Amino acid sequence: MTSDQPTNETPCCQQQQRRTFLARLSIALSAVIGVIIALPGIGFVLAPVFRKPKQKWRKVGKLEDFKVGGFVLVQYEDSSSVPWAGITAKEGAWIRRASETEFIAFSINCRHLGCPVRWVDDPRLFMCPCHGGVYYEDGTVAAGPPPEPLQRLNVRINNGQVEIESGPTPLTLTKIT
Amino acid sequence: MSKNPLMRTWNWIDNRIGYSDYIVPLMVHLVPDSARWWYIFGSATLCAFMVQVFTGVCLAMAYVPGGEKTYESLVYITNTAPLGNLLRGMHYYGASAMVMLAVIHMIQVYMHATYKYPREMNWMSGVVLLFVVLGMAFTGQLLRWDANGVWSVTVAAEMAGRTPIIGPTIAHFIMGGETVGGSTITRFFAMHVFIMPAIIFAGIGLHMLLIMRHGISEMPDANDPVDPETYKEKYEERINKTGVPFWPDAMWRDMIFSTIIVGIILGCSLFLGPPTLDPPPNPSSINANPLPDWYFLWYFAVLSLLPPKLETWVILGVPILGFLGLFFLPMISNKGHRAPSKRPWAGGTVIFGSVAFLVLTIYGYKKPWSPDFGVKELPASVVGTDQGPLMEGAKLMHIKGCLYCHDISGYGGHRGPELTEIGKLLTRDDLIIRINNGGHNMPAFASSISSDELHLIVDFLLTRGVDQDQPILNGDSP
Ligand code: FES
Numbered sequence: 001m002t003s004d005q006p007t008n009e010t011p012c013c014q015q016q017q018r019r020t021f022l023a024r025l026s027i028a029l030s031a032v033i034g035v036i037i038a039l040p041g042i043g044f045v046l047a048p049v050f051r052k053p054k055q056k057w058r059k060v061g062k063l064e065d066f067k068v069g070g071f072v073l074v075q076y077e078d079s080s081s082v083p084w085a086g087i088t089a090k091e092g093a094w095i096r097r098a099s100e101t102e103f104i105a106f107s108i109n110c111r112h113l114g115c116p117v118r119w120v121d122d123p124r125l126f127m128c129p130c131h132g133g134v135y136y137e138d139g140t141v142a143a144g145p146p147p148e149p150l151q152r153l154n155v156r157i158n159n160g161q162v163e164i165e166s167g168p169t170p171l172t173l174t175k176i177t
Numbered sequence: 178m179s180k181n182p183l184m185r186t187w188n189w190i191d192n193r194i195g196y197s198d199y200i201v202p203l204m205v206h207l208v209p210d211s212a213r214w215w216y217i218f219g220s221a222t223l224c225a226f227m228v229q230v231f232t233g234v235c236l237a238m239a240y241v242p243g244g245e246k247t248y249e250s251l252v253y254i255t256n257t258a259p260l261g262n263l264l265r266g267m268h269y270y271g272a273s274a275m276v277m278l279a280v281i282h283m284i285q286v287y288m289h290a291t292y293k294y295p296r297e298m299n300w301m302s303g304v305v306l307l308f309v310v311l312g313m314a315f316t317g318q319l320l321r322w323d324a325n326g327v328w329s330v331t332v333a334a335e336m337a338g339r340t341p342i343i344g345p346t347i348a349h350f351i352m353g354g355e356t357v358g359g360s361t362i363t364r365f366f367a368m369h370v371f372i373m374p375a376i377i378f379a380g381i382g383l384h385m386l387l388i389m390r391h392g393i394s395e396m397p398d399a400n401d402p403v404d405p406e407t408y409k410e411k412y413e414e415r416i417n418k419t420g421v422p423f424w425p426d427a428m429w430r431d432m433i434f435s436t437i438i439v440g441i442i443l444g445c446s447l448f449l450g451p452p453t454l455d456p457p458p459n460p461s462s463i464n465a466n467p468l469p470d471w472y473f474l475w476y477f478a479v480l481s482l483l484p485p486k487l488e489t490w491v492i493l494g495v496p497i498l499g500f501l502g503l504f505f506l507p508m509i510s511n512k513g514h515r516a517p518s519k520r521p522w523a524g525g526t527v528i529f530g531s532v533a534f535l536v537l538t539i540y541g542y543k544k545p546w547s548p549d550f551g552v553k554e555l556p557a558s559v560v561g562t563d564q565g566p567l568m569e570g571a572k573l574m575h576i577k578g579c580l581y582c583h584d585i586s587g588y589g590g591h592r593g594p595e596l597t598e599i600g601k602l603l604t605r606d607d608l609i610i611r612i613n614n615g616g617h618n619m620p621a622f623a624s625s626i627s628s629d630e631l632h633l634i635v636d637f638l639l640t641r642g643v644d645q646d647q648p649i650l651n652g653d654s655p
Contacts, residue, residue: 048354049346075461078356085359086244088327092461108463113480114335115328116463118550123578124625129466130332131481132546132582132592134620142620145485168355169331171338171348174489 053080057156057163066097066162071119071126071137073108079166093153093164094119094126096137103155105164106139111172112146126150148172207420208427209395215289216393216427217434218282223381224435225275228442229313232268233370236261240320242366244359247322248457255451266446272314274442276472279307284527287506290515291394294405297507299387304503306380309373311472316369318470322362323455328467330357330365331460339489357460392416393423397515405512474541475534481546548581549590559586561640570637573630577622585641593619598642608635 058076066072071094081089094117095105106126108116115130125142126135133144140149151170156163191197239258241250254261283303286292292300315333319326330352338348353360392412421427456462469477476495483491517524552575557563560571574580580589583596603611612631615621626634 046350048352048360049349051354053355073461073463075459078358078460080354080356080358082359082363084243084246084363086246087248087457087459088244088322088358088362090459090461091356092463108461109331109335112335114331115467116465118463120578120581122576122625123620123622125578125620127548127550127578127581129547129550130477132548132618134548136620136624142615143618145481145483145488147485147488169334169348169352169357171335171345173344174339174341176341 048080051080055079055165055167057158058166059161060093060095060164061162063157063160063162066095066103068097068099070121070124071096071106073119074105074164076164076166091166092116095155095162095164101157103157103162104138105153105155107151107153107167107170109151109170110146111141111148111150111170112144114169117150146172203389204424205422206389206392207416208393208423209416210419210421210426211396212393212427213396214430214434215285215396217431218278218285220428220431221435221438222275222278222282224438225271225278225442226377226381228267228271228439229275230374232264232271233374235264236268237370242320242363244362245457247320247362248454251322251454255454262450263446265451266449267442268317269451270442270445270449272317273470273472274438275310276314278438279310283307288517288523288527289394289397290403290510290520290523292507292511293403293513293515294408294511295391296387296394297511299384299391300507301504302380302384302387304500306377306384307503308500309376309380313369313373313377314470314472316365316373319365320362320369321452321454322458324458324462324465325455325467327357327458327460328465329469330361332467336492339492362458397517399514399516399518402514402519403512468541468544471538475537478537478541543591545591547590548578548592550581552580552589555580555585555588559588560637566633567637567640570633570635573634574637577626577630577634579634582619596638596641600639601642603638605635605639608638 056079060074060076073092074095075090075092077089078091092108093105094108095103098104110117110128110130110133112128112131112133115128115133117126117128117133117135119126124137126137126139128134128144128146131145133146134142135146135150136142138149139152141147151167153167154165156165236254239250239254239261241247251265254265256262286300286303315329319330334348334351334357337351338344340347349355351361351364352358353364395412395415455465468474479491479495480488514520554575555571557568560568562568574583574585582590582592583594584591585596589596599608609631611619612626612634613621613623622631
């Protein structure tokens with residue numbers, strides 16, 4: 001130890017230094033233990049937030065099953081399901097055969113707060129049971145609180161099968177202006 | 178040394194664990210004699226929590242947190258497991274009791290301004306506890322993994338998703354991915370049974386420690402405002418003169434009230450049963466009618482009433498400002514009067530808050546803002562005839578969904594204006610324009626209605642409120 005303190009250090013001061021050192025050592029080691037425990041856990045818990053699952057094409061029926069006309073509800077498996085998800089891995093969409101070759105599909109989530117919208121055939125409207133959001137058949141808002149039109153989903157015809165591209169639950173974002 | 182072997186055994190144990198040295202002094206610490214019945218709510222909240230812990234642990238022995246098995250295990254608990262129905266009910270009503278008692282306890286503390294010096298941290302720890310309890314109530318609703326539970330997470334994630342910039346991250350954290358599914362339920366399970374209860378246990382520990390440290394407050398005295406300079410000595414002095422031991426002089430009241438509460442929880446469970454399960458948790462099923470449990474219904478009602486511009490700010494602001502406002506309350510006012518008679522604003526706030534809660538909750542149950550998908554067709558007694566164009570017009574009102582939102586003589590939804598007397602108020606042209614073009618909160622029907630249908634509907638509407646003997650017939654339309 002180099003210091004300009006008196007050279008005849010008393011045992012008490014040595015003790016004091018030793019204590020300070022041990023205290024710091026214990027605190028540092030606690031931090032190390034904490035980090036070792038916490039990091040893998042935090043990574044594990046946060047992983048789903050950052051993992052962007054690839055969207056997948058899901059078959060929803062044969063071409064001839066769809067008649068030109070109103071929307072029908074189809075169900076398929078979402079793209080990020082876990083092995084134990086069972087029925088909760090289902091996703092739904094409203095799909096309409098607009099002409100022989102053209103399909104239109106919407107996510108069932110209302111763009112207000114995500115409740116499932118229902119297609120009502122005769123007035124040709126989507127209606128939301130939660131806060132009265134209403135959409136026209138092209139997905140645009142007809143009435144109520146939704147700030148955005150229904151989310152369009154990609155549809156394609158593949159080998160006589162109608163396929164929908166599964167997607168994340170659409171979120172309505174706050175735009176910062 | 179006692180000769181009695183039982184006594185000797187107890188003395189041996191007591192000597193080792195220190196019951197007489199540590200626990201007894203806590204039990205018999207002096208409390209103000211003035212407390213009486215006002216102070217029973219805190220301990221009753223704790224008692225409700227114990228009901229939750231115990232019933233929750235039991236339920237967890239049969240509950241499977243994952244996918245459709247969750248629903249199956251709930252059905253098993255409800256229908257098959259011995260006493261399962263009773264336990265589920267107790268857990269449900271226990272949650273209601275806990276939320277209610279925590280809020281009542283807080284109102285009482287607020288009205289008596291017990292949060293003032295030196296008990297600021299008692300209040301702050303209580304506010305944290307309240308919000309965690311609300312978190313428990315919310316996650317618990319989702320663990321009832323039926324259609325309603327699934328859609329409630331979706332709504333919660335959508336709400337969180339509105340947060341600027343980090344919204345999507347929070348939403349995906351809540352859902353455990355980009356959609357509601359298997360990883361959502363396991364996440365909520367971990368929150369509900371590990372994380373939040375741990376915070377509650379720690380919070381209760383701190384809350385009680387602070388109660389011991391600062392003593393239970395006295396009833397407010399209008400002539401004796403709190404002065405941090407002198408409060409502690411005065412309190413000590415008074416408590417030593419007039420205080421009574423907590424056990425049993427004060428505690429018997431807590432015990433009576435808590436017994437009543439547990440009795441009510443048991444009674445509700447026995448006679449009302451647990452909440453019925455909705456259909457299975459299929460996120461693609463649209464036949465769900467998502468409604469939160471009663472304690473959050475007011476908020477749901479608020480969301481339907483807001484103009485869209487304000488919405489995001491309210492969705493995010495109410496919980497955050499609510500928490501901050503409550504949490505820092507004792508920092509804003511920690512001395513001065515405690516008596517409600519000297520704090521009219523406090524009384525006003527509580528009355529305003531309770532009335533708003535009540536009104537919004539009732540409003541929420543009525544759901545007048547939603548289209549009413551279940552409405553019946555108009556009966557002949559309302560239409561005035563059971564055939565002919567008039568009846569056809571009336572039928573179209575149902576087919577075209579008009580009745581989902583408009584009420585005619587007691588039939589129909591309440592989102593739009595009532596049309597019972599509309600024939601008196603609007604002309605044919607007005608009606609045609611409104612139906613075709615829509616308007617404020619009304620879809621335009623021009624593209625989904627034929628001209629014949631339109632005229633049948635308009636003819637029918639023109640008879641509403643007008644003398645039924647001379648129905649206006651088709652003919653003079655453009
Ligand atoms: S969620 Fe559809 S209107 Fe609110």
